[in-house]
Amino acid sequence: MDTLTHALSGAIVGRLLAARRSAASPTAAAAPATTVCHTGRGVAGAAAAAFPDLDFVLGYVSELAYLRGHRGVTHSLVLLPLWGLLLAWLFARLARHSRPETDWRGFYAVACAGILIHIGGDLITQFGTMILAPFSDRRFGWGTTFIIDLVITGLLVAGLAGSALWRRSCIPAATALALVVAWIGVGALGRGEAIAAARTWAAANKVPVVEVDAAPRPASPFNWTAIVFDGEQYHYAHLNTRRSELLTAAPGDNFVRRFSAPYRPVALAQWETRPRFGNGDLQGFAREVWSKEDFAFYRWFAMFPVLDHAQQDASGSLCAGFRDLRFEIPGRIDLPFIYGLCGTPGADGWRLYKVVAEGRRWVVGDN
Secondary structure, eight states, X not given: XXXXXXXXXXXXXXXXXXXXXXXXXXXXXXXXXXXXXOSTTHHHHHHHHHGXXXXXXXXXXXXXXXXXXXXXXXGOTTTHHHHHHHHXXXXXXXXXXXXXXXXXXXXXXXXXXXXXXXXXXXXXXXXOBOTTTTTOOOOBOOOOSOSSOHXXXXXXXXXXXXXXXXXXXXXXXXXXXXXXXXXXXXXXXXXXXXXXXXXHHHHHTTXXXXXXXXXXXXXXXXXEEXXXXXXXXXXXXXXXXXXXXXXXXXXXXXXHHHHHTTOEEGGGOOOEXXXXXXXXXXXHHHHHHHHOGGGHHHXXXXXXXXXXXXXXXXTSOEEEEEEEGXXXXXXXXXXXXXXXXXXXXXXXXXXXXXXXXXXXXXXXSOX
C-alpha cells in the first residue's frame, strides 16, 4: 500500500482510539454517558502509520539492501512493541512544548495501532511483508488488493472529512474503517474466483498443477492475472472474474476503463505459456544462472520467475536475466525487478546486473 493511504488509515485509527466516555452533565444525572471522539491523536496515528516506510533509506545503502530489507524490521510484528515505545516517547516529547504534563503512555496505544494497521495494509498486497523479522526473512502476503487502491484511499479520506464535520462523533471514522474491511473482503472474493478459474482451465486442458495463484491488478477487485505452474512452465491469463463481455477503451476514455479493458471474461481469457528457463540452446545456461549463489536474493524475492532473456554480450560473456510475472501488468512497458548474471558457464567471476530503461546496469554492493 502507498504511504499516503497508510497515513490516512493511521489517522482514522488514532481518532477512534482517542474516544472517551464523557460523563453525564450534573444537571442531567440520569442521562447515560456518551462516547466522544477527539482529534488529538489523529496526527500521531498518521505519523505512526507512515513510520514503517522509513526503510526507504536502505536504498541509499545499496540496491540489494533495499530489496532485502524493504518491508522488513520496520514492518515486524515481533518488533512492533519496541517501535511503538520509541514513537510514543517521541510524540510525548513533541507534545510537551504545548502541554508539559504529557506522558508517553498516552501515545503508546496509538503508536502501536498505527504501525499495526500499516502492516495490515501491506499484508493485503502481494509484494510480501517480513512480519517475523529479524528472526525470519519469510515474506507473507494475502494478495487480495493491488498495491494502490483508490477506493480504499477514497473511503479513508471520506471518513476523515466526515470526522472534520462531526468532530465529536466516532461514526464517520468507524464507518470508513468498516467499509475498507468490507472492500478488502470483496478483493478476497475476486481472488478466490480467479484461482478457481485457473484450476478449471488447467483441468480442462490437462495441465498438471504444481502451483496456482492470482495476482491482483488495478482498477477493480475482479481484475486478476491468474497463474498456473506445472513444474516447468507458467500458464497465465489476464481476466476479470465478473465480466461477461469484452470491454473496449479508447484513448480518451477515463483511466479506470483504460486500465480495466485488457482483462477479459473468464470464458474468453487468452492463456499464455512461458517456460521458467526458456527454450533452445541457452536453457541449460539459464538454469545455471538461476542456481548461482550470486542469484540467491532473486530466488528468495521472486514469486513467479521466468526467463526474460539469454544472450551473448559484446565481450563474449553469456548473460541471462529473469523477470517476475507478479509485476507483469498489461500496458506496462518498463517492468521492474528484472535481474540477471553475466559470466562464463562453469567459471567464476559472475556479474550481477539489473535491466533498466537505458539497458543493463551493473549492480555493485553486497551481492
